[in-house]
Amino acid sequence: MPDTNDELKFTIGQTLREIARTNGLIPENFKFCVNGRRVTLDYNVLEGDVISAESIDDSVITVRVQKIPGKANYFDLPHGATVEQALNVAGYRNLTSEFEVKRGTEYVALNAEVFHSDTIVLARPTTGN
Structure with a gap:
């Protein structure tokens, strides 16, 4: 903000x-x-x-990372950080093959830049019948 x-x-x-x-x-x-x-x-x-x-500190952005189900956590990252870096900081480095990665409700690439107040969500893929 x-x-x-x-x-x-x-x-x-x-x-x-x-x-x-x-x-x-x-x-x-x-x-x-x-x-x-x-x-x-x-x-x-x-x-x-x-x-x-x-x-207070313009050199960092705050990003929310959440694994569904699970609790959301907040992380401070440098400007220009990527979704992948946010997931690594959150400790979800090896989960991207098992989970869908979204910024809010939209799918996002791991190399996409994150912005202040973004919510990055890891959710199990839904299977269609």
């Missing part, structure tokens, strides 16, 4: 920490402002608040 034009999904009353996690971000990697004022991650969002976030 490099600029303030990205939309966050949230509910009134959530903390910025909860909002960041809900939107696939690692909260500690961002500085948050509400209505132009710097706030902590424990700030509870009120109706009408304008939230902006700025990456």
Whole structure:
């Protein structure tokens, strides 16, 4: 989320920490402002608040990697990293022959570049009858 034009999904009353996690971000990697004022991650969002976030470290991107079934994990990678590098960092190096690799819901090549807040999913192939 490099600029303030990205939309966050949230509910009134959530903390910025909860909002960041809900939107696939690692909260500690961002500085948050509400209505132009710097706030902590424990700030509870009120109706009408304008939230902006700025990456603390522009040299890394955060990518979510999940094996289905299983828990999603978040990894910081350098700009220009590939799907294959994300899977290697996540410890799924040898599973690409057994699983389908998707970026969100679309199939993706292992040499495709990953972008900040991408979700890379490893899922068992579905068999058609």
